[in-house]
Amino acid sequence: MTAYLLKRFAIALATLVLASMVVFAVLEILPGDPARLMLGMNASADQVELLRNQMGLNAPLAWRYLHWAGGLLSLDFGRSYTYSVPVLDLVRERLAVSLPLALIALALSTIIAIPVGLFSASRRGRAGDTVAMGAAQLGVAVPNFWFALMLIYVFAVWLRLVPAGGFPGWGAGIWPAAKSLMLPAVALALPQAAILARVTRSALIEVLNEDYIRTARAKGLPYRAVLWRHALRNAMIPVLTILGLQFAFLLAGTIIIENVFYLPGLGRLVFQAITQRDLIVVESVVMLLVAAVIAVNLVVDLSYAVVDPRLRSRQ
Amino acid sequence: MTMHIDIPEETLSSILAKAFRNTAFVAGFVITVLILAMAVISYVWTPYDVTRLVISDKTQGPSLAHWFGTDHFGRDILSMIMVGARNSIAVAFVAVGIGMGVGVPLGAFAAARGGLVDEALMRINDLVFAFPALLSAIMITAIFGPGAVNAIIAIGIFNIPVFARVARAGALAIWPREFILAARAAGKSSTQISIEHVLPNIATLLLVQGTIQFALGILAEAGLSYLGLGAQPPMPSWGRMLFDAQTRMVAAPWMAIFPGMAIVITVLGLNLLGDGIADILDPKSRRQR
Numbered sequence: 001m002t003a004y005l006l007k008r009f010a011i012a013l014a015t016l017v018l019a020s021m022v023v024f025a026v027l028e029i030l031p032g033d034p035a036r037l038m039l040g041m042n043a044s045a046d047q048v049e050l051l052r053n054q055m056g057l058n059a060p061l062a063w064r065y066l067h068w069a070g071g072l073l074s075l076d077f078g079r080s081y082t083y084s085v086p087v088l089d090l091v092r093e094r095l096a097v098s099l100p101l102a103l104i105a106l107a108l109s110t111i112i113a114i115p116v117g118l119f120s121a122s123r124r125g126r127a128g129d130t131v132a133m134g135a136a137q138l139g140v141a142v143p144n145f146w147f148a149l150m151l152i153y154v155f156a157v158w159l160r161l162v163p164a165g166g167f168p169g170w171g172a173g174i175w176p177a178a179k180s181l182m183l184p185a186v187a188l189a190l191p192q193a194a195i196l197a198r199v200t201r202s203a204l205i206e207v208l209n210e211d212y213i214r215t216a217r218a219k220g221l222p223y224r225a226v227l228w229r230h231a232l233r234n235a236m237i238p239v240l241t242i243l244g245l246q247f248a249f250l251l252a253g254t255i256i257i258e259n260v261f262y263l264p265g266l267g268r269l270v271f272q273a274i275t276q277r278d279l280i281v282v283e284s285v286v287m288l289l290v291a292a293v294i295a296v297n298l299v300v301d302l303s304y305a306v307v308d309p310r311l312r313s314r315q
Numbered sequence: 316m317t318m319h320i321d322i323p324e325e326t327l328s329s330i331l332a333k334a335f336r337n338t339a340f341v342a343g344f345v346i347t348v349l350i351l352a353m354a355v356i357s358y359v360w361t362p363y364d365v366t367r368l369v370i371s372d373k374t375q376g377p378s379l380a381h382w383f384g385t386d387h388f389g390r391d392i393l394s395m396i397m398v399g400a401r402n403s404i405a406v407a408f409v410a411v412g413i414g415m416g417v418g419v420p421l422g423a424f425a426a427a428r429g430g431l432v433d434e435a436l437m438r439i440n441d442l443v444f445a446f447p448a449l450l451s452a453i454m455i456t457a458i459f460g461p462g463a464v465n466a467i468i469a470i471g472i473f474n475i476p477v478f479a480r481v482a483r484a485g486a487l488a489i490w491p492r493e494f495i496l497a498a499r500a501a502g503k504s505s506t507q508i509s510i511e512h513v514l515p516n517i518a519t520l521l522l523v524q525g526t527i528q529f530a531l532g533i534l535a536e537a538g539l540s541y542l543g544l545g546a547q548p549p550m551p552s553w554g555r556m557l558f559d560a561q562t563r564m565v566a567a568p569w570m571a572i573f574p575g576m577a578i579v580i581t582v583l584g585l586n587l588l589g590d591g592i593a594d595i596l597d598p599k600s601r602r603q604r
Contacts, residue, residue: 011438011441014438015438015441015442015445016445018442019442019445019446022442022446026454026458029458137583137586137587137590138579138583140582140586141530141578141579141580141582141583141586142575142579143534143537143538143575143578143579143582145537145538145541145557146537146557146571146574146575146578146579149557149560149561149564149571149575150571150572150575152564153564153568153571157564157565248447249447249449251447255449255450255453255542256449256538256541256542259542260561267450270450271453271542274453274454274457275457282454286446286450286454289447289450290445290446290447293444293445293446293447294445297445
């Protein structure tokens with residue numbers, strides 16, 4: 001078990017270091033000189049050179065990488081070129097929108113998907129299953145930003161129940177803020193729920209064919225108990241894998257949805273930073289997201305061991 | 316050259332018979348063919364010229380003259396959807412080609428070699444998977460500039476590890492088989508065995524994954540062009556049409572409804588086709604039934 005944990009941890013760490021090198025290298029080849037961008041087109045070459053020196057852009061590549069990576073470790077992400085504030089402050093402010101959004105969407109998706117998967121698996125081949133899986137098939141095919149537009153049309157334009165976009169900030173009170181996250185969360189959650197429901201169903205069907213399920217039924221356990229206690233637990237591994245992937249996707253995948261709803265979140269921040277060549281912001285946010293993906297994958301790997309005792313003893 | 320393909324006592328006609336009884340396959344096949352036909356027809360005929368702006372016809376609702384209405388420049392939405400299909404299909408298709416072309420040899424090679432080579436290739440795979448695909452695609456198109464070709468590259472790169480993983484897993488299951496041992500005894504190299512014996516046996520897996528990635532590619536392309544990073548105007552693209560529609564939702568909802576439906580139907584068709592093929596050809600799903 002310890003060896004398993006250590007190996008997973010080492011792999012995650014190595015991936016993180018490699019990823020940071022890739023991010024740094026990729027942004028090095030991005031066209032556009034940040035110093036020139038900050039000073040504008042009328043600045044003289046001397047002024048640009050001076051600022052480049054001040055910003056440390058003229059230092060050797062390896063030194064700049066180490067400086068940057070060291071900064072990341074001590075949570076010193078540097079200052080944004082365009083906003084002239086520490087990147088950490090920007091990120092913190094934007095995470096206050098993106099993180100709740102991702103969590104609400106994930107919760108919503110799970111709450112919908114697991115019962116639908118259970119329902120379908122236990123009614124395999126019957127009308128209820130066909131309808132549920134048909135709906136899931138449709139859900140997988142819907143682009144979330146189009147679904148978002150349709151939601152805006154129905155709930156914001158037509159019924160006027162929620163705002164069509166924008167975010168009042170948490171300072172405006174929990175309810176107005178939460179209200180403006182509702183449509184984005186639903187738009188993000190439904191396509192994800194469709195995928196999760198399909199995975200839950202097929203994982204359950206595989207488990208329901210096992211001998212121990214027959215044994216559990218034979219010893220007189222009611223079907224419902226077998227389904228929830230024995231089948232669902234054993235079907236959790238693929239479900240957890242997808243959940244982990246989805247959380248990572250939701251953190252980064254909010255880029256388009258945040259653009260649809262004009263939400264000041266992390267995705268919109270990084271999108272604007274890319275178009276404005278605000279490299280420090282791009283580097284930091286991308287690394288943050290990559291670190292989140294790696295961390296989530298690690299947690300998922302570890303949770304396998306919790307869900308499946310066989311993994312614990314084997315290693 | 317003799318090939319061993321693992322389709323026991325099945326003939327083409329029995330597979331076809333099974334295909335026609337499979338609802339998902341038939342539905343997916345029909346939809347996919349219709350969408351392809353729409354794209355092909357758009358080269359020779361569209362109801363209206365999509366490059367001509369007729370301001371007097373702008374933002375008209377659906378009518379007999381314009382079935383899906385017109386956009387803010389008076390262009391016919393149906394014609395734009397037809398031309399936009401070309402773009403979506405081309406981008407997704409080439410992106411799948413890139414993923415298969417690079418990923419399958421890598422995966423097959425990793426499986427054939429095993430050991431350190433395998434481990435190293437799979438860790439590189441993990442590395443690519445650690446990058447949120449959409450974010451990275453946005454970065455790639457930002458570096459090289461927006462456009463259909465760069466969208467293809469951006470989506471294609473993220474198809475590579477997917478196909479590498481599927482090819483490797485499939486190949487690993489084939490390598491311990493007896494007919495591989497026989498081929499080895501006959502003195503074939505591992506490259507020859509991979510091409511002649513392993514690949515034909517994992518072709519189904521790759522085909523199914525191919526349709527899934529094709530569908531995902533269409534969604535990704537729509538997302539990129541919605542953000543203005545895909546095909547550039549005046550070339551119509553489904554994502555771009557949705558972007559144009561967003562600010563006009565109140566006055567012209569049809570501008571958003573129909574291009575979105577085109578995406579949904581295309582992706583749905585491809586997914587049904589993939590499910591159908593998997594059902595028909597995959598021996599494992601057959602046993603489960």
